[in-house]
Amino acid sequence: MAIRTEFEFIDRVRLKYGLRRIGDDCAVLPKDRRWDTVITADLLVEGIDFRRAWTTPAKLGHRALAVSLSDVAAMGANPLWSMVSLGIPKVLWKHGFGEKFYEGWYALASCFGVELIGGDVSETPESLVIDSVVGGEAKKGHAVLRSGAKAGDLIFVTGSLGGARGGLQLLDRGKSVPRRRNARAAAIIERQTRPVPRIEEGKRLGTGKFASAMIDISDGLSSDLGHICRASGVGAKIYANKIPVDPNLAHLGLTDDEKLDFALNGGEDFELLFTVDPKKKLRMQKAMLGYPISYIGEITPDAGKIVLIGELGPKFLAAGGYRHFQALE
């Protein structure tokens, strides 16, 4: 049987070697009596995960760190340190790419007190490659996994969705970064090139033990809700009219269905998707005061089935979003 997606590949390696720490946004390792360590790695490849023409070295530094911080946020943990491995084509090296990259990286790192402790630098023949590793800590047993969702839990999401996908569309059409004037266009381009990790939100949800399961929305709401459902052995129903579609998508002149599609399948918004026991709902909402969150549906006992309830009634929702090796057989 051929392996189709990278998710399938990772699953197979995990099963073959009995790897019990793989399958969440971060691996969780025991640290001392009071704390666990969480660690994540994210590989960003030019031409696949980003295009250099769409961004700046400083924004790439920001983005590389942000995507890993977002994984730490999804565990409800506090980021502490990072290692960055940079593969740089010679021509970029000559133009001081590395130093500008670290300016953007460091500006974000200093917001969260993250320390650069290592990494590697190598030349690459053509494409820029970044591997971002971030470590953090959570109180022992407090790290929020994907596997804790129970039937009846309420499903919430922070912020708004679809903006990053909208930004991608603008960039793809050649709307270059410096020329933007329109505030909505600028906002969705920023969502794509300079995502904001929901560290504070994640920490509140984790330390308060409010979230039963959590994941960051990197692949897309439909995919990432699927990850939670698979890991937890549950299903979900979500309401189309409750999905917090990014208001700045208005700039693109999309239909409502298209906007909903961006919000469901766009990915890369790096919001947090989490489930909450209804008994904890009020306390959670109190703890999250000042941070926008939206209730979007409930966890059901129908393992693996995700239902989207729209104007025309319910329908099954397939996992959308980006896969590296989707087309392979």
Added chain:
Amino acid sequence: MAIRTEFEFIDRVRLKYGLRRIGDDCAVLPKDRRWDTVITADLLVEGIDFRRAWTTPAKLGHRALAVSLSDVAAMGANPLWSMVSLGIPKVLWKHGFGEKFYEGWYALASCFGVELIGGDVSETPESLVIDSVVGGEAKKGHAVLRSGAKAGDLIFVTGSLGGARGGLQLLDRGKSVPRRRNARAAAIIERQTRPVPRIEEGKRLGTGKFASAMIDISDGLSSDLGHICRASGVGAKIYANKIPVDPNLAHLGLTDDEKLDFALNGGEDFELLFTVDPKKKLRMQKAMLGYPISYIGEITPDAGKIVLIGELGPKFLAAGGYRHFQALE
């Protein structure tokens, strides 16, 4: 001022942001009251750090882990876990590269009880890229740094040097891996494609507090001794006739000077270079019984000066070995 090498770049980033954990084979982080955590990252890029035609997916898996284990060994620490990020061109993905890679990776990992805890998989447009991260632990304060060498300390190296460079020459000449018959040729090709990390040696030197400074020989003896001297603010003199030149280099029909050059500047042998207080020499030798080590010289007070004492008298030794961005201005 243009930055010339990656060492210079890393140094500058380190100074600019006051990064105190960068500059050794691993970063050292406090874990609990008794232990420190050590972490290292190594980026391997196809066409720069290896060629695919020279090796197999399984050997690449071995090598990617081995180079990081070697960094842990150089701290005198015990490896525990690893994260691997793999950037794979579509064509390799189709041919099951990932699974074969992990077979080789896992065979080495299981020798040392190293657990795969995470990583990432992405597509790349062309070149294979591997980022290998390994974490381990050392008793608190026992991790061996590059900065502990003192004038008068004796300099030792494990195993033999130059073999990996010799293997590279054979591979470069098109001596492909399966056709080798000659045992010496096979041995030096293996040194290049399937290096053995000196974990047990490093642990003995670290836990016994025998090594005042240590580094693994990845860049080349001349470069890596230079790293120790710079970090420790000392110099060194080494004796040409004491350098343990790999006996299998005999296969290549090199002159003695050429063999010495391979041993001094070849790099990638992943032996351990370490310094020892003369008062600890006998105890160290006892602890290392059964592991080949060679005395090659002494640390001197002449900061930054490395002298090679050969048949024709002493001469200053410049750092040789491979630099990614050597030629850039």
